[in-house]
Amino acid sequence: MWFFFGEAVRDFDEALEMVGRSDLLLVVGSSLSVYPAAYLPHYAKGRVVVVNRGEVRLEPGRNRYFCQSGIDSFFRSVAVHLGIRLDDESEVGKGVV
Numbered sequence: 840m841w842f843f844f845g846e847a848v849r850d851f852d853e854a855l856e857m858v859g860r861s862d863l864l865l866v867v868g869s870s871l872s873v874y875p876a877a878y879l880p881h882y883a884k885g886r887v888v889v890v891n892r893g894e895v896r897l898e899p900g901r902n903r904y905f906c907q908s909g910i911d912s913f914f915r916s917v918a919v920h921l922g923i924r925l926d927d928e929s930e931v932g933k934g935v936v
Contacts, residue, residue, distance in 0.1 A: 848875050848876050848879075851875055854879060855878075855879070855882050858879050858880075858882045858883050859882050859883070859884055860884075861883060861884075861885050862885040862886065863885050863886050863887075863888065864879070864880060864883045864885065864886070864887045864888070865888050865890070866880060866887065866888070866889040866890070866891070866895075866897075867890050867891075867910055867913075868890065868891055868910050869889070869891055869895075870891060870893060870894055870895055870896055871889070871895055871896045871897045872896045877896065877897075880897055880903075883902075885902065886902045886903075886904065887902060887903045887904065888904045888905075888906065889903070889904070889905050889906065890906045890908055890910060890913045891905075891906075891907070892907060892908065892909055893907075
């Protein structure tokens with residue numbers, strides 16, 4: 840499930856349930872200052888990884904990880920760690936790895 844800035848959280852109760860069951864919640868490119876979506880990480884029982892440049896309104900806690908990085912550089916690092924070779928930047932935008 841994903842949400843864009845300013846977009847209403849559809850089926851909020853279902854989102855809470857899914858977050859509560861998840862092993863990993865990725866919060867990408869959000870300061871977590873817009874509600875109700877900002878509530879979601881508080882319901883996670885698994886790990887929460889927040890990737891954002893700048894301030895994030897979520898306090899540190901057990902199983903919470905924060906990466907002050909741009910989205911592109913973060914996921915490029917993940918790809919390298921997973922052994923995924925990204926041949927050309929133009930291919931990344933097309934979903935080709």
